[in-house]
Amino acid sequence: MKKDLSARLMKKGLSPRLCLDCTQLLSSDRSVPISELHTPAKDCALCKLLHHVVLRYHSEGQKRIDIFRNGSALKIAEGGPRILRLFADLGPSINSRNDIKTEPPFLQAIDCSPTGSAPYFQLLREWLRECDQNHICGKRKPYWPTRVIFVGGPGTKTLKLRKQPYGPEQKNRLDYIALSHCWGTLTDEEKEQFCTTKDNYPLRSEGFSFNDLPKTFQDAVEVTQQLGKEYLWIDSICIIQKDSKDWEDEAGLMEDIFASAYCTIAASRATSCKDGFLEGNPRSQYVQIQDIKGRRVDVCDFDNDVDEGPLNKRAWVLQERVLSRRTIHISAEQTYWECGEGVRCDNFTRLECPPGKQYFVIDPDFPKRLTASGYDRTVEFVQFFFEKYSRCGLSYESDRSTAISGLVKRIEGALKTEARYGVFSCFLNRLLLWKRSDEKKTAPIVYPGGKEPPSWSWMAYYGGIDFVSTLRFRVPNSEGLRFDTDKEAIISKIRQFKNCRLEQQEKEHAIFADQERVGSLWFDMAADIESKSINCVVVAMDDDAKEDPQKTYYILAVRGNQKKNGYERLGVGKVKALYVSMESDIGKLV
Incomplete structure (x- = not known):
């Protein structure tokens, strides 16, 4: 992110108010053991913050943890995970001309207004006012969800x-706020109380009590009221539960619901709808350093608070975040405002994003920035996002294809391409080259009504995936890989291996020709498969070895499936071209 701290800034000297160990940590590349920080004799806010964060990474029996500074990042040991990031306000001095400080730079812990207080809500309103008046993020297309909750004014x-609520013209001038949250584990009785069903829908239309809601929903109502808005959208209340038709209809509208909301409230600290996110929050945990020119340097933890927080581990939420034009993230440590202009913290720090993954995520008109960045960056982001999504949790694994459908639809329209089961036709070859991310074999997900995705789609299986990483490869046009008119199938050339055998080696299978290893295969599922029954589909090849028989083919391992009248995917791999037959048959991947 922009405003990363330069080493030059930190080396200009820190005052005695910053303890000696922290001074050495920030002013050099030496590591400092956590045992030397946060001792009772020290009154250093940075020591306390570091100690608090490091506890997440401490394992029982571990005697020493070193903290290491690498540029603007504070890490656990050299090459370890980033635990905090430093941000600098490189604009005008925070001191007025009439109040120039002559004393040395200092460190201070900033004590912000707690969540739920009047000054806190005033800050949220100011963020929205600034964005409404000065950014493009506030412009939304006219849209109104099927149902919304009328919350009235403060105290209702x-x-x-x-x-x-009103006629078409009037509703387009109204605003609603959307809640992004974790459901958590609910009993059947709690589901009946908290969710809308066919049975209680008439009563809820007539009016229901604020006290009937779980704490997270109550907090969302309060925030909505304090922001001066009267309407709120919450999935479990605005979608009729246990009604498959209503759920299917509404799931297809997620793109419009979150993209058209005035803003999204992300209950980032709550692991269930019963937790709440306003009361009981500690005051913001961050430290502010001032350099000799009066410029602020802030130490905060946006990555762990938001990106790695419990909410963003949920699959549905990734889509909600990207599609939202602006989001208020209320985490356990701090509140963050996120819009197309960057991220603001409740310590008044502003974090701007240079072109990159985060820059694309906060695009209020997603994926406009992404598609303008070119082919390579677009496909890299899509692969990154699918990898991240595949690792996220779902209450129902059969939602794997649905929980991202709004985002896929948005990208599909922007690229003017066709999408099927998490694969875009314009990136067909690259997106077919996925493999399971862990050492355990995956298993197919059972979809209701026999609606399983085809075997070539990563959406058909449990678990995380990684795409085969290759900086330079060429798509062989001669292979004719393309979507079939049958939505479930891909047309491809089916080839055979030449005199090869397989040998399992930990996570992968090695491909041998005589005694020479000529390639590798990664099977999707555990199976006792004879090599002679395996065929392959050439998906890509090395870009710099067009006529070399030793060039590498990137392939799908497939096997005939008579019931489906085609070939099913078994896994992915790479092999020297010399050991793949030139002869081929046209077949269907199903």
Whole structure:
């Protein structure tokens, strides 16, 4: 992110108010053992913050943890995970001309207003006002969800579930706020109380009590009221539960629901709808350093608070975050504002994003920035996002293809391409080259009604995936790989291996020709497969060895499936071209 701290800034000297160990840590590349920090004799806010964060990485029996500075990042040992990041305000001095400090730079712990207080809500309103007046993020297309909750003004305790609150012209001038949250584990009784069903829908339309809601929903109502808005969208209340038709209809509208919301409240600290996110929050944990020119340097933990927080481990939430034009992340440590202009913290620090993954994520008109960045960056982001998504949790694994459908639809339209089961036709070859990310074999997900994705799609299986990483490869046009008119199938040339055998070696299978290793295969599922029954589909090849028989082919391992009248995917691999037959048959991957 922009405003990363330069080494030059930190080496200009820190005052005695920063303890000696922290001074050495920030002013050089030496590591400092955590045991030397946060001793009772020290009154150093940075020591305390470091100690608090490092506890997440401490394992029982571990005697020593070293903290190491690498540029603007504080890490656990050289090459270890980043635990904190330093940000500098490189603009004008925070001191007025009439109040120039002559004393040395200093360190201070900033004590912000706690969440839920009047000054806290005033800050949220100011963030929105600034964005409404000066950014493009506030412009939304006219849209109104099927249902919204009428919450009224501050203090209103009777809520109503409304369908179309006013006429078409009037509703387009109204705003609603969307909640992004973790459901958590609920009993059947709690589901009946908290969720909308066919049975309680009429009563909720007439009016229901604020006190009937779980704490996270109550907090969302309060934030909505304090922001001066009267309407709130919460999935489990605005979508009729245990109604497959309503759920299917509404799931297809997620793109519009979050993209058209005035803003999204992300309950980043809550692991369930019963936790709440306003009360009980500690005051923001960060430290501010001032250099000799009066410029601020802030130490905060956005990555862990938001990106690695419990909420963003949920699959549905990744889509909600990208599609939202602006989001208020209320984490356990701090509150963050995220819009197309960057990220603001409740310590008044502003973090701007240079072109990169985060820059694309906060695009209020996603994926406009992404598609403007070119082919390579677009496909790299798509691969990154699918990898991250595949590792996220779902209450129902059969939602794997649905929980990202709004985002896929948005990218599909922007690229003017066709998408099927997490694969875009314009990136067909690259997105077929996925493999399981862990050492355990995966298993197929059972979808209701027999609606399983085809075997070539990563959406058909449990677990995380990684795409085969290759900086330079060429798509062989001669292979004719393309979507079939049958939505489930891909047309391809089916080839055979030449005199090869397989030998399992830990996570992968080695391909041998005589005694020479000529390639590798990664099977998707555990199976006792004879090498003679395996065929292959050439998906890509080395870009710099067009006529060399030793060049590498990137392949899918496939096997005939008579029931499906085609070939099913078994895994992915690479092999020297010399050991793949030139002869081929046209077949269907199903």
